[in-house]
Amino acid sequence: MALAQQRLLRLASVASSSTRTLHFSAIRAWQGFENERHYEPGEDVLKRTWHGLTYDFRRWKRRYQEARNDAFKRRHPIAHMKHSVMDHEVWPYRAEVLILGGGLTGSSTAFWLKERFRDEDFKVVVVECNDKFPSSSTMLSTGSLAQQFSQPENCEMSQFTAEFMRHTGKHLRVLDSEPPSLNFLPSGFLHLATTEEAANEMREHWKLQLNKGARVSLLSPVQLREQYPFLNVDDVVLASIGLENEGTIDTWQLLGAIREKNLTLGVQYIKGEVEGFEFERSPTSPEVHSLIDDAEEADEDKWRKQRVIGVHVRPQMTDASARPIRAHKIVNATGAYAGKIARMAGIGSALNGMLSVPIPIEGRKRTRFVIHAPDVPVDMPFLVDMEGRLHCRQIDTGHTYVVDLTPTPEEDKTINHEDPSVDYDVFYEKIWPQLVKRVEGFSTAKIKSAYTVLEDVNTFDSVPVIGEHPLYTNIHTMAGFGERSAMHSVAAARAYAERLYDGAYHTINLRRFDMRRIVKNDPIIEKYRY
Numbered sequence: 397m398a399l400a401q402q403r404l405l406r407l408a409s410v411a412s413s414s415t416r417t418l419h420f421s422a423i424r425a426w427q428g429f430e431n432e433r434h435y436e437p438g439e440d441v442l443k444r445t446w447h448g449l450t451y452d453f454r455r456w457k458r459r460y461q462e463a464r465n466d467a468f469k470r471r472h473p474i475a476h477m478k479h480s481v482m483d484h485e486v487w488p489y490r491a492e493v494l495i496l497g498g499g500l501t502g503s504s505t506a507f508w509l510k511e512r513f514r515d516e517d518f519k520v521v522v523v524e525c526n527d528k529f530p531s532s533s534t535m536l537s538t539g540s541l542a543q544q545f546s547q548p549e550n551c552e553m554s555q556f557t558a559e560f561m562r563h564t565g566k567h568l569r570v571l572d573s574e575p576p577s578l579n580f581l582p583s584g585f586l587h588l589a590t591t592e593e594a595a596n597e598m599r600e601h602w603k604l605q606l607n608k609g610a611r612v613s614l615l616s617p618v619q620l621r622e623q624y625p626f627l628n629v630d631d632v633v634l635a636s637i638g639l640e641n642e643g644t645i646d647t648w649q650l651l652g653a654i655r656e657k658n659l660t661l662g663v664q665y666i667k668g669e670v671e672g673f674e675f676e677r678s679p680t681s682p683e684v685h686s687l688i689d690d691a692e693e694a695d696e697d698k699w700r701k702q703r704v705i706g707v708h709v710r711p712q713m714t715d716a717s718a719r720p721i722r723a724h725k726i727v728n729a730t731g732a733y734a735g736k737i738a739r740m741a742g743i744g745s746a747l748n749g750m751l752s753v754p755i756p757i758e759g760r761k762r763t764r765f766v767i768h769a770p771d772v773p774v775d776m777p778f779l780v781d782m783e784g785r786l787h788c789r790q791i792d793t794g795h796t797y798v799v800d801l802t803p804t805p806e807e808d809k810t811i812n813h814e815d816p817s818v819d820y821d822v823f824y825e826k827i828w829p830q831l832v833k834r835v836e837g838f839s840t841a842k843i844k845s846a847y848t849v850l851e852d853v854n855t856f857d858s859v860p861v862i863g864e865h866p867l868y869t870n871i872h873t874m875a876g877f878g879e880r881s882a883m884h885s886v887a888a889a890r891a892y893a894e895r896l897y898d899g900a901y902h903t904i905n906l907r908r909f910d911m912r913r914i915v916k917n918d919p920i921i922e923k924y925r926y
Contacts, residue, residue, distance in 0.1 A: 487711065487719060488664060491521040493896075494707055494723035496670055496737060498524025499534035500647060500881055501874050502729035503654045504889035510661035511567075512893055520662070521721065523709055525669045532731055536849035538764070538789055538798055538926075539645040539882045540778075542585045543610040543638055546601045546923040547859075550880070551608040552904045553887035558641035560886055561650075568653040570660050576653035579646040583790060584638040585926070586777040588629070594783065595634035597923065602636055611639040626773050628834055637777060644778075644789055647882050667712040670730075673741045674706035674720050704741055704868050725896065727872045731852040732759030734861075734875035743865060750867045753915050757861060757876045760853040761813040764800040765823045766791070766845045771837035779834065784925045786830055796844065801827050802879075802925055818846040851878045857919030862888050863910025873911070879926050 463473035493509055495502045506520050541561070543554045560567065565575030589595040598614070605612045615635040620627060629635070655665070706722040730737050734757040739745055744754025772795060779788040785802045801822060803811065823843065831838040854861060854876035861873045872892060877884055891906050901907065913920060 488519065488521050488666065488721055489719070490706075490722040491519045491664075492723070493520045493725045493727065494721055495520065495522045495727045495729055496707070497727075497729035497731060497875075498522045498655075498665060499532050499729065499731055499885075500537075500651050500654070501534075501731070501877070501885040501889065502727065503651060503658060504886045505727055505729060505874065505892055506658050506663045507654050507661070508890045508893035509896070510658065510663055512897060514661060516662060519664070521664045521666060521723075522658075523666055523668050523670065523707070523721075526667055526712055527669075528733065533849055533851045533878075533881050534647055534651055534731075534885075536764075536847060537647045537882045538787075538791075538800075538879070539647045539650075540585075540787075540789065540879065540926040541580075541645055541883045542642050542924075542926055544585060544587060544601070544605060544612055544636060544642075544924055546597075546604070547920060548604060548608055549904060549906060549908065550884065550922065550924075551605055551610055553884045555609060555641060556887040556890070556904065557883050561645060564650075564653065568657045570656055576649060578649050578653075580643055581645075581790065581792065582640075582643040584642045584777050585780055586624075586635060586637045587780045587784070587924070588632050589634045589636075590631050590783075592633055598634055598636055601923065611641070612636055613639055624776070626776070626835055626837065628836070642778075644791065645882060650882075666709070668709040669712065670707055670737055670740065671710050671718045672708040673704050674708060674722070675702040676705045677702040704871055723870075725870050725872065727874060727892065728755075729874045731875055731881075732757070732850045734852060734873060738871075738873070741868060741871060743868070743871075750915070753911070755861060755873055755875075755911070756856040756914065757852055757854050757873075759813055759850040760808065760878075761811055761815070761848055762800060762802070762851050762879075763818055763822060763846065763848050764798055765827065765843055766847075767797050767799060767838075767841045768795055768844050769797060769838050769841040770795045771840050772797075772835055773837065776835065780924075780926070781834060782830060784923065786827065787926065788831065797841075799823070799827055799831065813850070816848050818848060820846065852876055852881075853878050856914055857921065859920045859922055860884070860888070860909060861911065861914070862891070862906050863912075866911055866915065883926075 460473050463469035493506075495505055502522055502524070506522050509520050510518075541554065541558060543551055543558070545551050545554070561578060561580060564578060569575045587598065589598045602612055602614055613636065615623065615637060617629045617632050617635075620629045620632065620635055659665075704726065706720050707726060708718040708720055710716055710718040728734050728737050735744070735755045738755040742751055744752070746752045774793070774795070776790065778790065780786070781788075782801070785804075786799070787802075788797055788799045790796070791798050820843070823846075828838070828841070831841070852875050858876075858878060860876035860878075860880075863873065865871045865873070872895075874885075874888055874892065877888075887904060888906065891901050891904055894901055894903065908920060
């Protein structure tokens with residue numbers, strides 16, 4: 397009997413020890429603070445009051461547990477626990493300006509808003525999606541900076557961007573740290589006109605560029621041969637080249653400097669994905685209901701009788717649900733996804749009326765090839781050929797170039813823009829023969845790498861949409877820059893700050909770029925591409 401009891405006790409001890417070795421990966425209570433219940437103002441007053449009164453205790457407990465699990469803070473967990481609450485620890489429920497998109501356009505908009513009005517109560521929130529950010533046009537941009545355009549607004553924006561880049565140490569410097577370096581590589585863009593008609597247009601555009609203060613020179617074929625003897629210009633009628641304020645910049649360095657400056661100014665960045673908009677409907681009188689007979693008219697009246705008051709954003713974490721963020725102003729700076737985000741607000745989804753006009757911004761696949769050409773002279777300028785479709789830029793002081801070919805509208809329709817794979821036949825069949833034709837040294841060029849980028853292209857006229865919507869005036873669109881995002885985003889962001897604070901553009905007038913031209917079917921034609 398005693399032996400049987402000993403065996404039972406031994407089995408019980410083994411069972412208890414085995415249960416103690418089991419570990420579960422379930423989230424702990426103090427780690428789930430970001431998924432706490434959110435209470436809107438006026439909703440369940442008692443629970444909302446209790447939630448607010450007990451929040452500090454939950455925050456102290458969470459910080460204490462975080463400090464105990466941190467190698468550098470475990471010695472003083474109580475000191476870490478007493479720190480004041482920070483904005484980036486709390487999911488925002490309201491903002492004066494809510495910016496959708498954390499790329500160069502969205503971050504520049506937040507910078508100019510907080511740079512001019514540094515009030516802590518003026519809350520600016522930037523929503524960015526980590527899944528789409530690495531493939532955005534900002535991160536994969538060539539960083540071209542040019543001043544040769546056929547539209548005066550584009551010339552002015554490029555000149556302002558060049559002046560801003562020249563003084564980044566003043567604008568983006570943080571306290572006593574070193575000023576940011578943008579790795580600016582100065583070089584003029586050489587545009588070639590191979591027909592007499594294109595040469596006449598180039599002369600007219602040259603006069604416009606000079607009137608706007610740009611330094612651009614026209615070169616005849618004889619002058620081209622003297623200045624660049626390695627170029628084959630037998631079929632060239634006229635050429636233009638920028639003498640200053642042209643080159644390439646590192647957009648990654650620029651975006652990083654702006655984001656770091658924004659954090660010191662109080663801008664809050666949150667990781668999330670937009671799932672919809674929040675509307676507030678105004679009461680409709682019975683007389684109006686009696687006048688509406690058709691279902692389509694009733695639907696149109698419903699859209700007109702409401703206004704946008706916020707955005708539903710789903711945090712990028714496990715099993716998170718969308719949460720509302722109320723905002724007075726909403727900036728759609730989502731790049732290639734701007735048209736899709738606008739449709740969530742009903743823009744372009746109605747059958748008639750103002751909401752039947754969509755924002756025609758879509759993602760377009762563009763392929764770029766990085767090549768090494770050791771036999772090409774170092775002083776070769778940035779080449780723009782084939783009526784502005786072929787681009788060849790030097791990305792460092794060596795012999796490395798980035799080349800790409802903008803497809804024609806017919807070719808663009810045949811491209812699968814959702815396929816990120818690289819088509820190397822474009823380089824070998826279309827780009828390389830033209831490069832060798834211009835510069836014989838490209839015959840020994842080798843491809844180092846290739847990548848695709850999803851550019852935000854305005855399918856209406858390839859010019860960005862900058863301005864508020866005619867019906868939902870608190871939604872401001874800033875997208876459609878395409879390959880010109882690096883040189884025009886900063887200037888367009890400053891223009892939005894002027895529009896918000898002063899009520900009008902007073903430096904660069906961008907009223908021509910708003911939705912009115914799309915409603916009136918009056919496109920703006922820009923001849924120069926980069």
